[in-house]
Amino acid sequence: MATEQPRRRADAERNAETILSVTRDLLVGGSAPTMSEVAAAAGVTRMTLYGHFATREVLLEAVVRRAVAETDDALIALDLDALDVDEALDRLVRTSWPMLDRHRKVRLAAIDQLGHAALRDQHDAAFRHVDQLIARGQKDGVYRADLTREWLVATFYAVLHAAADEVDAGRLTSEAAPTTLVATLRSLLHAQ
Amino acid sequence: MATEQPRRRADAERNAETILSVTRDLLVGGSAPTMSEVAAAAGVTRMTLYGHFATREVLLEAVVRRAVAETDDALIALDLDALDVDEALDRLVRTSWPMLDRHRKVRLAAIDQLGHAALRDQHDAAFRHVDQLIARGQKDGVYRADLTREWLVATFYAVLHAAADEVDAGRLTSEAAPTTLVATLRSLLHAQ
Numbered sequence: 001m002a003t004e005q006p007r008r009r010a011d012a013e014r015n016a017e018t019i020l021s022v023t024r025d026l027l028v029g030g031s032a033p034t035m036s037e038v039a040a041a042a043g044v045t046r047m048t049l050y051g052h053f054a055t056r057e058v059l060l061e062a063v064v065r066r067a068v069a070e071t072d073d074a075l076i077a078l079d080l081d082a083l084d085v086d087e088a089l090d091r092l093v094r095t096s097w098p099m100l101d102r103h104r105k106v107r108l109a110a111i112d113q114l115g116h117a118a119l120r121d122q123h124d125a126a127f128r129h130v131d132q133l134i135a136r137g138q139k140d141g142v143y144r145a146d147l148t149r150e151w152l153v154a155t156f157y158a159v160l161h162a163a164a165d166e167v168d169a170g171r172l173t174s175e176a177a178p179t180t181l182v183a184t185l186r187s188l189l190h191a192q
Numbered sequence: 193m194a195t196e197q198p199r200r201r202a203d204a205e206r207n208a209e210t211i212l213s214v215t216r217d218l219l220v221g222g223s224a225p226t227m228s229e230v231a232a233a234a235g236v237t238r239m240t241l242y243g244h245f246a247t248r249e250v251l252l253e254a255v256v257r258r259a260v261a262e263t264d265d266a267l268i269a270l271d272l273d274a275l276d277v278d279e280a281l282d283r284l285v286r287t288s289w290p291m292l293d294r295h296r297k298v299r300l301a302a303i304d305q306l307g308h309a310a311l312r313d314q315h316d317a318a319f320r321h322v323d324q325l326i327a328r329g330q331k332d333g334v335y336r337a338d339l340t341r342e343w344l345v346a347t348f349y350a351v352l353h354a355a356a357d358e359v360d361a362g363r364l365t366s367e368a369a370p371t372t373l374v375a376t377l378r379s380l381l382h383a384q
Binding site for chain 2: 144147159180183184187
């Protein structure tokens, strides 16, 4: 019994992790899986699935929360504060683009399933990193001061979303997007 | 009879014009007017209203079409091709901002009422002016060539929409928006 408990806990964690990954992949793939489909794809019983996630809504919210946390972890690991702001911008965009691109698909699928209200509290994980970078660039006199930080953050996001839309429309490749974004954002953030 | 016909036609045109203006104002004001409400606000009978616009959908589409045409006419009148590109950008933004802002509210209200499909063919009137300006700037070597025209047009629009969103959120005033937009778009379009 004393040795069984930790193993059971490890199994349970592995199951939860598998369920979340499988659900994310199904959402990214464009399907709106039922709980039975998730259980089948994850190779667990419906009882195990419901033991981890009481409802489909709870499961979808957990998938979005995990995507947000993954992006945040990756950006924390970059240690942007230790880099020159332009170098930090480059790393921020190149690291977060593929995650934002995937996260966006998960989020759109989840919104489609749950509605906006359910995801109200799920913030964009990259937000504070972008905000901090722009604040530092302005403080150091590298980024422009003729426009407010709030506006620069808003345009930063608008340009990111434009790139995602252009990729969806087939006018930009996902591979070319980071280079295009870095060139665009650099001009935007520096005074002319 | 020969003198009655032209006057009747002039009255009819005035009525149609009044109906369109009143409907636009009701939509901008946030209401979703019924045909009876439109007739009352325009001071015409329901019979006169239905004589001009057979259905509510036809009326809403006509309101959007008129807003698009107004913006287009105003931009044509600027004769942007005769101006230096940076001056043309300044005029384009300052002239179209208030119209785009209002047009956007009309369009959103109409989409809410009619759905996206009904407005599928209603293009943004400013689009070809923006596209032409950027093409000329790139051809003349004033605007950057490291990014495609399509991408610069997409980011131009993304930044315009960001301004509208920031105004809606109360973080930017509608009066300050054109100056902010010109400064932002100028940096975006010029090579760094």
